Amino acid sequence: MASAKGSVLKPRVPPSFKQIQSLPAGFTFDGSPKYMIAGGTYGGPAAEDNDPMAVIDSGRGDDFDNNDDSPYSGVKPVSLEERPPKDENEDGGPDSKATTLVMNSPSRTDIRWSDTTSYGPKKKLQAWCPLPNGDWALGKILTTSGLESIIAIDEKVVKLLTESLLPANPEILDGVDDLMQLSYLHEPSVLFNLQYRYSQDMIYTKAGPVLVAINPFKEVPLYGNDYIEAYKRKAIDGPHVYAIADIAIREMIRDEVNQSIIISGESGAGKTETAKIAMQYLAALGGGSGIEYEILQTNPILEAFGNAKTLRNDNSSRFSRVVQCTEGERSYHIFYQLCAGAPHCLKGFYNVTKLLGCGTGELKLALSTRKMKVGNDNIVQKLTLSQATDTRDALAKSIYACLFEWLVEQINKSLEAGKRRTGRSISILDIYGFESFDEYIQDGIDWAKVDFEDNQDCLNLFEKKPLGLLSLLDEESTFPNGSDLTFANKLKQHLNSNSCFRGERGKVFCVCHYAGEVMYDTSGFLEKNRDLLHMDSILLLSSCTCRLPQIFASKILSQSDKVMVNQYRSSVADSQKLSVATKFKGQLFQLMHRLENTTPHFIRCIKPNNLQLPGNYEQGLVLQQLRCCGVLEVVRISRSGYPTRMSHQKFAKRYGFLLLESVASQDPLSVSVAILHQFNILPEMYQVGYTKLFFRAGQRQMKCRIAKKNYTDILKASIVIQSAIRGWLVRRCSGDGALAPADKHEHAQVIEADQVVVKASVLAELQRRVLKAETALRNKEEENDILHQRLQQYESRWSEYEQKMKSMEEVWQKQMRSLQSSLSVAKKSLANDDAGRSSGSSTPLRDDKDFSWDIGSNHVRTNGQESNGMRSQMSAGISVINRLAEEFEQRSQVFADDAKFLVEVKSGQAEASLNPDRELRRLKQTFESWRKDFGLRLRETKVILHKIANEESSSDKTRKKWWGRRNSTKIL
Numbered sequence: 001m002a003s004a005k006g007s008v009l010k011p012r013v014p015p016s017f018k019q020i021q022s023l024p025a026g027f028t029f030d031g032s033p034k035y036m037i038a039g040g041t042y043g044g045p046a047a048e049d050n051d052p053m054a055v056i057d058s059g060r061g062d063d064f065d066n067n068d069d070s071p072y073s074g075v076k077p078v079s080l081e082e083r084p085p086k087d088e089n090e091d092g093g094p095d096s097k098a099t100t101l102v103m104n105s106p107s108r109t110d111i112r113w114s115d116t117t118s119y120g121p122k123k124k125l126q127a128w129c130p131l132p133n134g135d136w137a138l139g140k141i142l143t144t145s146g147l148e149s150i151i152a153i154d155e156k157v158v159k160l161l162t163e164s165l166l167p168a169n170p171e172i173l174d175g176v177d178d179l180m181q182l183s184y185l186h187e188p189s190v191l192f193n194l195q196y197r198y199s200q201d202m203i204y205t206k207a208g209p210v211l212v213a214i215n216p217f218k219e220v221p222l223y224g225n226d227y228i229e230a231y232k233r234k235a236i237d238g239p240h241v242y243a244i245a246d247i248a249i250r251e252m253i254r255d256e257v258n259q260s261i262i263i264s265g266e267s268g269a270g271k272t273e274t275a276k277i278a279m280q281y282l283a284a285l286g287g288g289s290g291i292e293y294e295i296l297q298t299n300p301i302l303e304a305f306g307n308a309k310t311l312r313n314d315n316s317s318r319f320s321r322v323v324q325c326t327e328g329e330r331s332y333h334i335f336y337q338l339c340a341g342a343p344h345c346l347k348g349f350y351n352v353t354k355l356l357g358c359g360t361g362e363l364k365l366a367l368s369t370r371k372m373k374v375g376n377d378n379i380v381q382k383l384t385l386s387q388a389t390d391t392r393d394a395l396a397k398s399i400y401a402c403l404f405e406w407l408v409e410q411i412n413k414s415l416e417a418g419k420r421r422t423g424r425s426i427s428i429l430d431i432y433g434f435e436s437f438d439e440y441i442q443d444g445i446d447w448a449k450v451d452f453e454d455n456q457d458c459l460n461l462f463e464k465k466p467l468g469l470l471s472l473l474d475e476e477s478t479f480p481n482g483s484d485l486t487f488a489n490k491l492k493q494h495l496n497s498n499s500c501f502r503g504e505r506g507k508v509f510c511v512c513h514y515a516g517e518v519m520y521d522t523s524g525f526l527e528k529n530r531d532l533l534h535m536d537s538i539l540l541l542s543s544c545t546c547r548l549p550q551i552f553a554s555k556i557l558s559q560s561d562k563v564m565v566n567q568y569r570s571s572v573a574d575s576q577k578l579s580v581a582t583k584f585k586g587q588l589f590q591l592m593h594r595l596e597n598t599t600p601h602f603i604r605c606i607k608p609n610n611l612q613l614p615g616n617y618e619q620g621l622v623l624q625q626l627r628c629c630g631v632l633e634v635v636r637i638s639r640s641g642y643p644t645r646m647s648h649q650k651f652a653k654r655y656g657f658l659l660l661e662s663v664a665s666q667d668p669l670s671v672s673v674a675i676l677h678q679f680n681i682l683p684e685m686y687q688v689g690y691t692k693l694f695f696r697a698g699q700r701q702m703k704c705r706i707a708k709k710n711y712t713d714i715l716k717a718s719i720v721i722q723s724a725i726r727g728w729l730v731r732r733c734s735g736d737g738a739l740a741p742a743d744k745h746e747h748a749q750v751i752e753a754d755q756v757v758v759k760a761s762v763l764a765e766l767q768r769r770v771l772k773a774e775t776a777l778r779n780k781e782e783e784n785d786i787l788h789q790r791l792q793q794y795e796s797r798w799s800e801y802e803q804k805m806k807s808m809e810e811v812w813q814k815q816m817r818s819l820q821s822s823l824s825v826a827k828k829s830l831a832n833d834d835a836g837r838s839s840g841s842s843t844p845l846r847d848d849k850d851f852s853w854d855i856g857s858n859h860v861r862t863n864g865q866e867s868n869g870m871r872s873q874m875s876a877g878i879s880v881i882n883r884l885a886e887e888f889e890q891r892s893q894v895f896a897d898d899a900k901f902l903v904e905v906k907s908g909q910a911e912a913s914l915n916p917d918r919e920l921r922r923l924k925q926t927f928e929s930w931r932k933d934f935g936l937r938l939r940e941t942k943v944i945l946h947k948i949a950n951e952e953s954s955s956d957k958t959r960k961k962w963w964g965r966r967n968s969t970k971i972l
């Protein structure tokens, strides 16, 4: 399966690169537009017959050593020493027996591609090693010393210049489906990756924005309804023509912009097949009855008239000729199809006149003579045999070209209805284009200039007026004395200053194309460019009784009229028609104009071998094609450029709804920036221009992911809010708190909805739900505010309490201190009294316990005789005071503990099922009553003690002093 992302990859096998010399000697520049469907134009095959740029020499041949651009340039022959690879730990230093090879470093092309040059040698890792025959081999670096490395390649050990090695990617990257994912992007790694995939029938690989398709030359199980369905549902996302067609159709609908699928590649690479596969997908999407299906149905007719067997392709849509064929080639299929089974009489010359509807004599005359006007005289000139043959061929080609154009017109007309119905189109054609960098500058984008091949000089060489190659060709074609040699000399005279041009000897010149140097021989250029169709031939066609020749004649004449108005005039009537070069250029400009108004999608077809065989991957041939069409460069540019662009308006319109805050009032730029920030898009992944946003490659998927993720997030959030509100409503109405929270069926539906594409109606519904949820949330927030206020009030009241408690405690402490000091002074006084008495008596102070002194009843019970009464009373007094002191200690401790506990309960630090406020009030009351009681008892004690003291000795003034002092103390 082509899309087998993450599929089990086979162990790495170093590809046995074939010799690069296996390249075809005569590769050609193959950039002319072939056809355009779905509202496009079909280029007539006959036009190619007259291609004036016939290539005679690619300039490559076998001598690759002399090609400066080749990474293999200057690589000297090397003999690999036949011996088993050394153990990793074995010393591979200067004494090693490995052959010392003098290998040049990779060319500037490779250096440009290698992300790092010092990587491999630092570690014992795998690296790509250039071989003298131009191949690359995967080797294991055994040791590196100085400038050289010892490498094990298969069974051999070689010594190579370290700088000639290119790092190999880790095995985990083998067979990645986008070349952009390769850590080390250079020619061997790209070639290996493509070969790896190709060997497993994964013929499609992404190269940044380009889809690379390698012709399998066999049926591969990648097509059909199941695959179409899978790509449609996005169950598969691997590189495929279907994926490209899918993106094109989706973008056409979403952006309302015409799309184009640009399929390029050399003859036999698989362009036509690829175009059909793309159409197959579009047709399937149209339900099998849309315009795409109709177009697909027209293919057999177009292929019959437009295709022929060539040496490069059995079903080539070009390079065939109506009037002559190279050996091994055939003319258009239609001739064989018509003639197959037809009676012999239909194949003769006579029947040509019959089919055209003209007389035999008239045809003979038109082909063997030419009428001319010299001054006022009309003269008839007999043609030579070769002139007559040329005239015949020109007429035949003209008729066929007109027939093909007419056929395409009919097909296009019959498809008009479909075109009107959709209003938009997807064009499929085979020409290549590049990203424009001017846009960055215009939009003020700060970008590190990417070093890419600028083709402008070469374009100027061909197009510039009046001294471009094509203008000079047209000019020379109109001169009666112009010849191929005078044309070649003119080119050398005017174009020598262009760096892409080099004049050679005689009629030969050389052009440095992007793909490489091509030598051209001007022999036959003028005649082919004039594409002579004598007026006699045109008149013959217009005199025919059949309708088609008449139509063709009027078409040719109307084209000539246009030339009369728009182009230069010549005294020769035959030159009054458009030259081939001008026609070709016109078509190309028209095509470019059409393309500029589309969103392009690129598919690059690669021919893996010239034998049209399955399973045969010629690396040299593949590399050549990759270089010629700039696939590697596209990947490199994509990695450093910003290929995805979108105007602020469009971006804001498309993704604005994802923003959390309402942005209705904001301008598109602010909305765009807010979206980028909200989704944490890394700054290095995009740039904000004056009018557009520029994204690095891959950000398109990222945007899709964002959209999908946010849709899912919003959906989930909506479900949570909805279920909470619904649950709350149901519980409130039913009074049943145990009701199940969510409806399973509904939940399943939502999950299903997550998987479908975001449709406008779904979004509208979603937005409605979000608004509803937002209202509910606002209400909740209001409730929350009220609660918050209440809490604040409560807290401030609690701090008041605390304040009061604190002051209360302070008072309490004061009172206690006062009582304590009173008690201690009393105690002291009594003790002194007791001591004084003891000096006259030996009776010891009795234990406190022996006395009970009921303060509360104001009654002092004594347990002794009157004689000892005074002493006993004093001892009892001391005992009472001690108890009072003890009670004070206990009570103060209990009160402090209780108060502390209630504060903790109040602040939530301690848990208790009591009301701290109420308990505090109670505690306070208890304290108050105890305080009063305690104060009373203390006063009574004082009074009693005072009495006793007075009774015992009224003369001892010193002892009574303290009472006087203490009495002044205010007891609360």
Ligand SMILES: Nc1ncnc2c1ncn2[C@@H]1O[C@H](COP(=O)(O)OP(=O)(O)OP(=O)(O)O)[C@@H](O)[C@H]1O
Binding pocket: 215, 216, 217, 218, 219, 220, 265, 266, 267, 268, 269, 270, 271, 272, 273, 274, 313, 314, 315, 316, 317, 318, 605
């Ligand atoms: N995806 C494919 N699966 C199987 N075979 C293919 C595929 N693509 C191409 N081929 C084979 O390669 C042949 C050549 O392909 P195709 O005619 O599409 O090449 P082309 O690039 O259009 O060539 P030309 O420019 O000469 O018209 C096809 O006839 C077919 O046999």
